[in-house]
Amino acid sequence: MAPRHGAVEPPAGDKPRNYDQMAGSRRLLRRLIEVAAIPLEPQERLDRVVRMIATDMVAEVCSVYAQRAGDLLELFATEGLAPGAVHRVRMRVGEGLVGSIAATGQVVNTADAQSHPNFRYFPETGEEIYHSFLGVPLLRSGRVTGVLTVQNRAPRHYSDDEVEALEVIGTVLAEMFASGGLADPKVYGYIAGLRRESYRLEGTRLVEGVAIGRAWLHEPQIVINRLIAENVGTELNRLDLAVARFRASMDELVERPDLGPGEHRDVFEALRMFAHDPGWVRRIRETVETGLSAEAAVRRVQEETRLKLGHVADPYIRERLQDLDDLANRLLRQLTGQALHHDPSDLPAETILIARNLSAADLIEYDRSRIKGIVLEEGSRTAHVTIVARALDIPMLGRVDGAMAAADPGDLLAIDGDHGHLFLRPTEDVEQAFLSSIMIRQERRRILETQRSLPSVTLDGVPIGLSLNAAFLIDLAHLDESGADGIGLFRTELTFMNRSRYPDLPAQTDYYRSIMEKAGDLPILFRTLDVGSDKQLPYWRTPAEENPAMGWRAIRMMLDRPIVLREQLRALLRAANGRPLCVMFPMVTEVAEFEAARALVDRELDRLDRDGLPRPERLEVGVMMEVPALFWQLPAILRRVDFVSLGSNDLFQFLYACDRGNPQLSDRYDVLSPGLLSFIHDLVERCRAAGVRLSVCGEMASRPLEAMALIGLGVRHLSVTAADLAPVKAMLRSVAIGPLHDYLMTLLELSDHSLRGRLQAYALDHQIVLPPGVYRP
Known part of the structure; x- marks a missing residue:
């Protein structure tokens, strides 16, 4: 006996209950594809399609509505309703039965349309004589792009098989609309499936x-070129093979030895559970049996999941639906052979x-x-x-x-x-x-650039050190013309991240030597490797963590891999070749960590002596103030360092327990809050008392309004991005620090969520030069 999904029809006694209905829908799908291949105008093709659907489903009416701009649904074609209503009848999403389908993405199946609470009568259509109504959404990219309906005069409830058949047809129509085969975008402009309007x-x-x-x-985007199954059995076999490969890849991911225990493993286990969920795969198989190709069936089930995402408020359920959406994409890539990412x-x-x-x-x-x-x-x-x-x-x-x-x-x-x-x-x-x-x-930037050669001095004569943040050699190409005092932060990790393999000692030495030669006599502050969290090296396998931003990263990782840190320090010392050198350790949390890192510097200095190589003319070693715990060890750390550099990004994250990568929290807190500014003011005063130089190299220094607050608090060294150097210099040359400092001191004990508005108003009142948009409310 042939299998149910084979090319040969099973014996009558072995046919499933809905076999004839599925066979009929497959015939209709093949006819739709044939019509799509005929050189016809889009409207003529769509008219043929609705006639075919009406005939095949023994419906007296078949209509297609497309969603246009402004949340409007327009009747695009009909068989059975008044021909003059085409392109004239429009309704808003949520209006009438068709509008409710567009709003909710749910099927409407009723034996008496006029008694339905959402019914609305459009006299232009002449549909008052029809009682039975079945409407399904056209889904694409997780949203409703149109509605397909059938109607009959006799009251009757359409069967589940008929609903299924119309939904399958709707899947194909949505793709045909998106390809431009059913509506001319030059004539009709924006249609949700075409998205051509601005x-x-x-x-x-x-x-x-x-x-x-x-x-x-x-x-x-995953492009599906085959919508219809030439042979259902073949498509099911393709699906089974893709599912097997897909599940094996998920198994391999979970079984990785470096994954380790913890909540993150539970997440991957949950994903694997979804991948092995027989209900999910069974739903896709059933959709293939209606006549769709394997990839079109996966896409249809995915669209249903995406639609649910938009209507679910519970965050846990949304996450699970998002998991299914991501898994569907992975399965589609198995079926289509398309890459996960573009080649850069x-x-x-x-x-x-x-x-x-x-x-x-x-x-x-x-x-x-x-x-x-x-x-x-x-x-x-x-x-x-x-x-x-x-x-x-x-x-x-x-x-x-x-x-x-x-x-x-x-x-x-x-x-x-x-x-x-x-x-x-x-x-x-x-x-x-x-x-x-x-x-x-x-042009404005060109004008600002003319100030590059001017001194970085405030209106009341206070000099401010302005340096650049850099990460690549190209960032130093015009350093001598920039007007910067040097490089206040060189992120060494980005060079490591941009390589396919770990750079050995000669490669690192040559690279750092090139950087120093480019900078000439200007100072450079090198930050040692700050990897981990979302900065991963492609050639290092690091364990997954439940909270990587607060996990094994930066100096923590380097102290656990002292050979790596020693090799970087050795390369920096050799590249200096007697020139001044400035080295900073990131994410130092306690004094003991700094002492351990500094001990490695001393060992490498002794190695220079043994190798007969010159020590740096001047060596400065400092820390990046990012972890608040270090603030309460300031007396001890300030006795041991040559400078402190404030990393405002991570400091803000840790001080406010606010994940810097979480979009839900991106606007929750402000760096110009009284709490953070008070923290910085205390740090400024304590560094000044200890005679230790303090600079700010985080993003806060590169924003003119935030930089204004920093110099008002007493910060005298800023390291900014190259693009922001001119705007920051224009700001500081237009401000008097004395009055600004006095004003800030009156604000630090306020209970305001943010002082941004007050500082914007101060800048406006005192003619301080800030970029457009900064004065926004």
Whole structure:
């Protein structure tokens, strides 16, 4: 006996209850694909489609509604209703039976449409004579793009098999709409499945600036080329093989020996449980049996899951549904053979990079000269990728909900990083406005650049040290022309992250020597390896952690791998070759950690003596103040260090117990809060009393308003991104520190959530030069 899903029809006695219905839907699907291949105008093709569906389902009416801009549903084709109603009848989402389907994504199946509480009569259609009504949503990218309905005069409840058949047909119609085969976008403009009209999405400002470019998805869209099963048995076999490979990959992930115990293993175990869930796979198999290809069946079940995501408030259930969505993507990639990520080397010029989220390592794999802007569906202001984007002067938006689904590859996008707006397919006037803004900014920057050679001195004569943050040799290309006092933070880890293998001692020595030669006589502060958390090295396997931001990273990792730290210190000392050298250890939590790291410096100095190599003319060793615990050990640490550099990003994270990468918390707290500013003021006073230099090298120093607060608190050394050096210098040359300090001292004991508004008003009242957008309420 042939298997149920084979090419041969099973004997009559072995047929499943709905076999004939499934066979009928498969025949209709094949006819739909045949119609799609005929060279017809989109409207004529759609008219044929609704006639075919009506005939096949023995329905007196079949209608297709497409969602247009402004949450409107428009009747696009009908068989049975008044022909004059096509493209004339429109309703809002939520209005009438069709509108309620679009609003909820739920099927409506009723034997008496007029008595349904959501029914609304449209006299243009002539549908008052029809009682039975069945409507299903057209789903794509997790949202409803249209509605497909059938109607009959006789009151009857449509069977489950008929509902299933119409849903399957709707899956194909949604893809046909998206391809432009059923509606001409030149005529009808925006249709939810086509997304051709200009519109705006809201997001969070991560890196200021404006940009125009073409969309490039970090995670490429999964393109399904085969919608219909030529042979159901073959498709089920393809599905089974893909599921087996997919499950094996999940098993391998969970069984990795370096995964370790803990809650994170429970997460992966839960994912594996979903991957082995027979109900999920059975639902996909049943969908294949209706006549869809394996990948189209996975997509249909995925769309149902995505639709549920939008209607579930419970965070736990949403996370589980998100897991199923991610697993569906992995299974689709098994079936289609498509890559998980684009090859970074394929990135075209003038690109706007779109992703759900990015790591710092992801970003630096791309050619930054080709990236004009970045759009993330998640992201936060203090995430490491944001820091890198700011250093590269790339405008970036975060928390742009639905960006990946809304933008097609190659779409023209415009980013307003000052106000948190993303314009998709901007109109010509919007595009010209952005181009004009970009030119004005370039001219303004040119004017600011003329101040580079001017001294960094406030109106009342207080000198402020202004240095640059850097991570690559190219960052030092124009250091001598920048007007900077040197490099106040050189992030050595980004160079390690940008390599395919660990750099040995000669490679590190040559690299650091090149950096020092580029800098000439200007000082450079080298931060030792600060990896871990979201800064992973591709050639090091690090264990998964429940809370990596507060886990095994930075100096903690290096003290556990002293050979790595000693080799980096040895390379720095050899590269200095007698020149001054400044070294800083990140994330020092207690004095004992600094002493252990400093002991390694001393051992390498002794090694220089043994090898007959010169010691640095002047060696300064300091710490990065990031962990609040170190603040309560200041007397001891200040006796041992040559300087302290405040890392505002991690300090803010740890002081407020606020995950820097959590988008839900990105706006919850402010660095200009009385609490953090009081902390910094106390640190300034205690470093001054001990005669230890204090600088600020975090993102706080690169924002002119925040930098204004820092110098008002007494900070006299700032290290900023290259793009922000000129705006910060213009600010400090326009401010008098004495009155600003007195004003700040009156604010530190306030109970305000943030002092941002008060400082903006002060800057405005005292004609302090700040970039556009900073004075926003």
